[in-house]
Amino acid sequence: MDYPLDLSVTPEVEAFFDPESNTFSYVVKDPASDACAVIDSVMDIDYAAGRIAFEHADQIIEYIRSNGLTLEWIIETHVHADHLSAAPYIQDKLGGRIGIGEKICVVQDVFGKIFNEGTEFQRDGSQFDRLFRDGDTYTIGTMAAFTMYTPGHTPACMTHVIGNAAFVGDTLFMPDGGSARADFPGGDAGDLYDSIQKVLSLPDEMRLLMCHDYGPGGREVQYETTVAEEKANNIHVGHGTSREEFIKMRTERDATLNMPRLIIPSLQVNMRAGEVPKDAQGNPMLKVPINGLQRRTE
Numbered sequence: 291m292d293y294p295l296d297l298s299v300t301p302e303v304e305a306f307f308d309p310e311s312n313t314f315s316y317v318v319k320d321p322a323s324d325a326c327a328v329i330d331s332v333m334d335i336d337y338a339a340g341r342i343a344f345e346h347a348d349q350i351i352e353y354i355r356s357n358g359l360t361l362e363w364i365i366e367t368h369v370h371a372d373h374l375s376a377a378p379y380i381q382d383k384l385g386g387r388i389g390i391g392e393k394i395c396v397v398q399d400v401f402g403k404i405f406n407e408g409t410e411f412q413r414d415g416s417q418f419d420r421l422f423r424d425g426d427t428y429t430i431g432t433m434a435a436f437t438m439y440t441p442g443h444t445p446a447c448m449t450h451v452i453g454n455a456a457f458v459g460d461t462l463f464m465p466d467g468g469s470a471r472a473d474f475p476g477g478d479a480g481d482l483y484d485s486i487q488k489v490l491s492l493p494d495e496m497r498l499l500m501c502h503d504y505g506p507g508g509r510e511v512q513y514e515t516t517v518a519e520e521k522a523n524n525i526h527v528g529h530g531t532s533r534e535e536f537i538k539m540r541t542e543r544d545a546t547l548n549m550p551r552l553i554i555p556s557l558q559v560n561m562r563a564g565e566v567p568k569d570a571q572g573n574p575m576l577k578v579p580i581n582g583l584q585r586r587t588e
């Protein structure tokens with residue numbers, strides 16, 4: 291695939307950190323206009339209490355409003371398993387189109403079964419405004435952006451490249467963090483290795499913006515690196531790690547990891563583009579499939 295690279299454009303990137311899920315959300319602004327995009331927003335949840343709130347999203351909304359920006363896109367790099375998206379809440383306040391990778395249909399099919407969703411749950415991605423394919427282009431004001439299909443962590447992961455900045459989702463972590471797990475239903479360590487190589491084939495100076503950082507070794511959280519730094523120093527894929535070595539390492543490591551605390555609410559909400567599901571009476575309600583996730587991940 292020949293991607294339409296344009297390193298001459300430097301988008302203005304504002305990062306918002308959610309310490310509950312160690313997620314970075316971004317506002318990405320066109321330097322030549324007031325247009326912006328939001329990438330990977332977070333809805334707050336107190337799962338024990340069944341309570342949702344929008345403090346994190348309100349910070350982003352306030353930033354966009356106070357800077358007089360126009361929100362054109364609300365992007366999800368993938369269906370997150372560790373936090374809930376605030377995309378519909380932000381769209382309701384500020385407009386913009388919600389976009390995700392077209393393979394969302396695969397994710398909806400897999401988790402539609404796990405959560406025993408009825409036929410009213412559409413598995414065609416129609417909850418989203420735009421489904422991106424590999425190499426698709428779109429604009430944020432005057433800025434050109436394109437998508438790279440980077441599956442492995444999930445089957446629907448996309449990297450969004452906007453000027454000289456690539457938003458990699460969970461395809462890569464900071465060099466000392468390595469890579470994300472590949473053991474969720476539909477994930478694949480070999481695919482993840484191939485996707486990482488695709489990202490690392492971008493120009494050395496390309497900025498890489500992370501979706502997560504866990505501050506390994508107690509350091510401050512960080513969210514930005516470059517292709518050159520990842521190639522040289524990434525602890526899972528740097529130094530020319532082979533595909534076989536990576537798959538072995540990733541598979542062994544994933545077998546030791548617990549499910550993310552919020553995977554059950556996150557998937558039900560995020561596969562609906564951030565809408566909370568409703569019961570037969572129309573009340574917002576979440577399900578817990580007993581032994582459903584484990585059975586299918588073994």
Ligand SMILES: [Fe+2]
Pocket residue numbers: 368369370371372443460470
């Ligand atoms: Fe993720």
